[in-house]
Amino acid sequence: MPPDHLRFAARSSDDQRAALFDIVRDSPVLMRTLAGLRALDLPDSWLVSGAIYNQVWNHLTGRPEMHGVKDIDLFYFDADTSYEAEDREIRRAALLFPPEPPVELRNQARVHLWYESHFGQNRAPLPDSRTAIDQFASRTHCVGLRLEADYSLTLHAPYGLDDIFAFRLTPNPCLPNRATHEAKAARQRSCWPELTVVPWPAD
Template sequence: MTDHLRYAGRDPDIQEQAFREIIAQSPHLTGWLRTLKALDLPDSWIVSGAIYNQVWNHLTGRPLLYGIKDIDIFYFDPDLSYEVEDRAIHRVTAHFPPEPPIELRNEARVHLWYSERFGQPYPQLTSAREAIDLFASRTHAVGARLTEKGLELYAPYGLDDIFSFRLTPNPRLDNRATHHAKAERQMAHWPELSLVPWPAA
């Protein structure tokens, strides 16, 4: 049995080094990162489950793509037209394998449709990083991209929730339902996970 919690509670520098090593050992993730860099979308990141799911799989001895529903890619283009985003979606999809499917979003546009879809306002953002800050669970708030200097990580709440297999809410927005719905799905795939409930009002 694997010691899946071997990095839980460790020094942040140790966790980041382990995180980088796990990413480097995934041919899927390293390939996706190289492809995204070559496409040169503005302020673009692979985010969320396409990253941390592979970390959980590595630590629990599961196949690296186990449980990965899609590849979420955030980018930030000040052009707010749907047509420009749609062209970007088709361009990126053509350069990635068909499975897992690509979910590409221009984070500059989210405030235009979010309230109609989810029934609450969403702030107008100024970068893709700000969108990562607003994930319903702090655990999910991680992004990675390749730059000329190498692998860049963005994890505004640190990596300990990921390494502790702990689903921790992020009450920056009222995303209680999303936090618990995602937790239910993930705990079915990774029973090692624990859920921190949404804080009481």
């Protein structure tokens, strides 16, 4: 019999999707964030990554809501790549969301403009927000959600949800992000010791 926190591991994709949606809907912070993002009415907008899978782990291990969540990441994609346009949307978002946990809203059309100065690597322009989600350093982290006008949830999870429900951090070597995968894995293991970390593949 597997540990209770692994009860959705290796289940069907439909079962895992339903479990994820139930956990998200049970989280006041996530639902408030999704509703706020919808109210911003930004193009190609998503709640992404950590706040989603971290809350799944919290729910399944009985930890408090948002335990270990440093910030809540929101993506959108706007062809206006000026700093001023993004800053305007960030300021609009600041009026909607409480300061804790902090919300970070970023236009994915601008990523290639600052990526090299932050990470020391060139980055090709992204075509949309989904591609940005697809390229996170761990496949486990590649997940995004959106709340639609009818209150249904739209999921983008290019590698499925089994890594999340199996408490397994699996690298995503589509970009040379070994250092990011390892750093995030170390921090997350300190918050959720149930996690298994798959090593970055050898060069």
